[in-house]
Structures are given as structure tokens and as C-alpha cells.
Amino acid sequence: MSFNKPFHRNYRPVLKTGSQAGYSDWAYIIDREYCQNPEHYTRAFLIIQEDLKRLFEFVEPADKNCATYSFRIHELLMRTCIEIEANFKAIFKENIFVPVFNNGSRQGQPRTEKYWNINDFKKINKTHHLDDYSIEFPFWKGTKNIKKPFSEWKDNDNLTWYQAYNNAKHDRLNNFEQANLDNLLNAFSGLCVLLSAQFRDVDFQPGPDNLQTQGYNYFGGGFGIGDYLIVNYPDDWNDNELYSFDWTQLKKEQNRFEKIDYNII
Template sequence: MSIDKPFHRNVRAMVDGPNSGYSGWAYIVDKDYSQNPTHYIRAFMMLQDDLQQVFEFVEPSDTNMNTHSFRIHELLMRTCIEIEANFRAILKENIYTPLDRNGNPRKEKSWNIIDFKKVDKTHRLSSYKVQYPVWDGAHFMFEPFKAWRSSNSLSWYQAYNASKHDRHDNFRQASFENLLNAFAALQILITAQFKTESFSATRSLGVNTDSYHTLNSGIGNYLLIDFPSDWSEEQKYSFDWSSLKQETVRFQKFDYNAV
């Protein structure tokens, strides 16, 4: 049975229906869907601007993957901090009350990548792909959460932690490749919450225009997004937003304690 009300900060595929096109995006701009979404969109946009400045000096290319520098290190740190902020927002706006080994509630500051991995269950992060539109070589498509499909660790996130806690000895782990994976991960995480809605002052149209690229651009109009195609019918949304938006309770909370 499909899902008749959207979860907070959770984009999913829609069951095909007469109004599924509109219903597949219009709930995202409802003010009860997420708390202060522009706070996260603005942070993402600033990071994208800074990444594009790096591209002025380091060409997006297969041959530059091992390039490392203080600027790349700084941007990797900031990007991963923003990833953690988005994971926390998703868990907090739904239901998540983890306990420690003694049965006491764990404080939010203790949440880590093990907690964050629960979000893959609801958002299909490991099924997203991101393409860098300007690239020299064959490695232009990134799947930063793919390792979670086989219960493996995220190597770029491990590199972030290593270079954060001991920059001197692990400086080379703050590489161009790990930065690109981290930023792709942030784009996916933002997309899995807000699709392509940037919450600008202009009206949302929910339509696409012709493009040079096969894939559609995500928020920020730079990276190209390949959305998950492996949602089961039971995991899809099946509401008509034209009717649901008239109700007092339009959203539900996912219980991450059960994951």
C-alpha cells in the first residue's frame, strides 16, 4: 500500500495518477513541510559558488583527482559539516529518540554517520547519481552514497574525519576527488528533501525546459541529477495534493527509531 501523506523533508516518487505531476512537487513549498528550508539552500549555494571558484584553478578532470590543498581541505570541511546539518534536520523534524547503552536518551551532538545512514532507508540516497556538467575524462558521474547499498563505509566521509582530526598526517586525504564526492552528496541530500525547489521569489512551475544535457539540473542549476528509479509501489506517495492541502494535518513523521 502506498503512502497517502508526505513525510517531513522527504521527496519520493509518486504513483501515477491524474494529478501526480502537480502533487509530486507542490507539497514541498507548503510552509509546514520543513522548517526554514532557505537556511539550508543558502548554505548550499554559497558552497557551490566556492567550489566553482576552485574550478578556476583546478580543472574538473580525471587527472586531478588526487590534487590537494588548503583551499580544498577547507571546502571539504565546510561541505561535510553542511551534510551533517541536513541529516540532523531530517531526523529532528521526524521521530528520532536514540538511546545510549544504558537506556538514556542520546544528545543530538552525539549523533554520527551510523545515525545518519538511517535516512537512506527513506530517501534512497544510495540510488541517486550526480553528474558534473563540465569534465575532462570519463569519471564525471558520482554516486557518493553507493557504498551504503552493500553496508560499506563512505570513503569520502572517512577522509573528511581523518583530515579533520589530524590534518598534518592526513592532509592528502582532503583530495579533489573527496571534495567532489562530498559536494555531490550534499546536492543529493538537498535534492532528496526539496527536489529542484530553491524557494526563490518566483513562482514554482514544476516543469522542465529543453536542455543540452540529458539529465536535469538540480538546485543551484549546476550539477545534473539522476533520480532514483527503484522505489517500490509501497514506498511511493499516492496523494492528490489539490485535496490534501485543504486538510489541517497534511504531513506525517517517519519513525527512524524503527529503522
């Protein structure tokens, strides 16, 4: 069973039926009811991306430099992972997620946003297929320019780069080396994936949208938000997971969106 309305902050393909399938695949993303203040999240990403590109003026994007660590890299890793957490929480808050404590003195009481963690965020992988995205860095020397930041979730493993972030955050002195270029780029790729899984390549910046899915480019195209990273989208959606609406008609309705109930996932 496909879905006849889009979910909040959940980009997924539309069944390729009908003359409006191409339009319906993206137009709902720029509807103001789709999500709250999307530009708040894309702007933060674009600022981090510019800072990362500036870092590349001093540390060459190359296999040999993946273990490089510094205070600047540590700073970018912290900011990037904070943005990742902010996006995960925004997805929960605009859908349905009301967890409770399972044990202890507060058993059965609501577990507020302050206590949400990476194990909660893993639920979003099931609705957004994060583990099937890959990100490609266009400028690179070597073979490690393609990142699959959520692939460890396929085997229900922990995210190495996210653990490194927590280690370097809570004990920087003894875990400073974990704030290295490789973990930063995996985290930044993860942020790009998370935004792509919500907004595709829409950046919500002033001026007209120029939505393209193909074109002539030295790197082959497929650029995500900010036109720097190349985003490879999931190809493992089942037909019963896809959208099946005609946005030219649905956009006329008052209730155009549905909420995902993460309490049952």
C-alpha cells in the first residue's frame, strides 16, 4: 500500500504513474505546511559546508590525510553533529513521538526531548532509508571519497563517527585524535544525507528554486543542497513505501500531509 499524502519532513519517491509524477516528486517540499522553518536547518548546513571548504585550503582532501586532527576539525565535528541531532529531533517533533522511561524511578513517565538519543534516532532510518544513501566528495586524491555514513545501521551497529563525536566531546584531552578528518567527513556526509532525506536538493534560499535532476557537468551531476556534494539516493524503496499522489490536486486540500507515528516503529 503506497501513501496518498506525504509525511512531514520525509522525502521519498512518487510512483511513476500519471503525467504529474515528476512534479509531484518535489513540489510538496516547498509547501509551507511540509515543515517548520526549513531554512533554519539548510542555512546551518551551508555555513558548515563553507567552513569545510575553507579547511580544505589547509588540509588536502585525500586518503593520506584522513587521520589528521586539529582544533578546527574538532570544532567542525561538534557543530556538524549538533546539527544532525537538531534535524533528528525536528523530524520527531513534527511527526508523532512520545516515548516514556522504561525503568527506574520515572518508569512510565514521558521521556522529554532532553533524553532522546541515538537509539531513538535510529527509528528514522526505517522511514527515510538513511543507510542506503551515499555521498561523494568531488575533489579527492585517493579512493575514500565516497561515504555511506549510516551504513552501519544496516547491521544494527553503532555509528563509528558518532561515537567519536561523543568521545571527543566528553573527554577531548584523551580522545582528541578521534576528532579527525575521516570522522568529520563521515559526520558531514551524514548531515547531508539527513537533509536530502527531508528536502531533496531544495535549499530554501532567497530567489527562485532551480530544481534539476540531471544535466551536463564535469562531475556527472546529482549535486545536493549547496551544489558541492554529490548525493546518491536510495534505490531500495518498495512500491508500498512510495507516495502515490497527484500534487496538482492534493495541494488544493486543507489537510495535505500526514504524520508518522514513531511510537509504533
